[in-house]
């Protein structure tokens with residue numbers, strides 16, 4: 001009975017409070033794992049391939065500042081503690097979501113916007129019950145409590161939540177709870193556009209891949225991009241809450257690719273995130289004086305640097321354009337050809353590498369590197385599945401790992417870790433209240449400043 005009242009309360013929108021001169025459309029763009037290295041590599045890639053002065057959308061914004069990211073339990077934050085800081089303005093321990101360090105639930109700015117009559121939309125390229133989006137509606141001591149996180153999503157009353165797939169729905173009543181709360185759960189952008197519900201949850205068309213919608217570099221037909229999700233969310237909010245809304249857009253897979261130390265995929269996912277920033281900037285330009293856009297990252301991933309021990313002054317980020325597959329997709333392919341019993345002989349594998357990654361093609365490989373690669377190919381052939389290198393989201397055979405290591409080394413990208421780092425992250429701002437974000441800040445200050453900008 002108590003729960004039902006919560007649902008009923010959430011299904012009626014409060015009257016909107018917008019103060020004259022304050023923005024009524026607020027966009028919070030979070031590049032998961034997008035440190036200075038990812039931004040520099042994406043811009044460096046544009047410089048190297050275009051050379052016509054093309055600038056990232058985020059680098060065109062008038063305020064460019066930075067933020068610290070440490071959590072209550074470590075100088076190196078995880079996405080749960082960082083999400084809580086960015087959503088709720090509280091430092092917490094790694095792994096905790098929407099709760100302070102003493103396990104007391106804390107409110108997010110999305111909930112405060114909603115209480116004040118604003119529409120709320122959250123979209124991400126990873127699962128909508130993942131840490132960053134979850135921090136805007138869930139209150140759990142562990143980020144892996146997907147069922148409880150899903151129940152909090154149902155309870156939130158938010159108008160739009162979009163991402164890959166829900167992980168808490170297997171063998172639970174979560175889908176029924178979402179339906180009871182009036183949430184229309186749809187797959188793909190056409191279905192989202194057709195929904196007449198006030199509350200929509202938009203998931204990927206592919207219900208198998210749980211962690212993310214897929215990398216753009218793998219060109220998987222029909223999968224959602226962040227731009228698709230952003231556009232669908234924007235259209236929905238303009239339909240159900242045209243007088244004011246808050247939207248959080250997460251580029252979630254930048255982090256996954258950086259955990260894998262896969263430079264080209266980090267660049268492509270950062271560009272995908274940047275396209276969504278472009279869409280939002282276009283919206284803001286057509287609503288002058290009414291919008292605020294804040295772009296930041298929850299933390300840096302990979303200790304990604306714009307140099308390697310091998311390249312000296314010959315950084316060649318343009319060569320990353322020859323990589324046609326993410327490290328994850330290449331590892332899957334390697335594993336499948338080995339399992340099929342038809343693994344190519346080394347000379348044929350070199351042709352595959354040229355076609356799939358660029359090595360032995362556009363990216364020259366010397367004799368010593370070839371020897372090392374060939375040796376790892378042979379050991380991987382003989383004990384596939386034996387010796388693997390695991391990251392937070394994937395596990396790679398040693399051959400695949402070396403292929404991508406070499407791509408980074410030879411193009412001029414360095415890595416210090418397969419985890420996060422404690423480096424400062426960028427903060428960009430544009431629109432009403434932008435000057436609040438100009439001084440260097442701490443991640444917990446950002447949501448406080450957003451609420452100050454809107455006068456709530």
Ligand SMILES: [Zn+2]
Pocket residue numbers: 033079255256259301392420
């Ligand atoms: Zn991460």
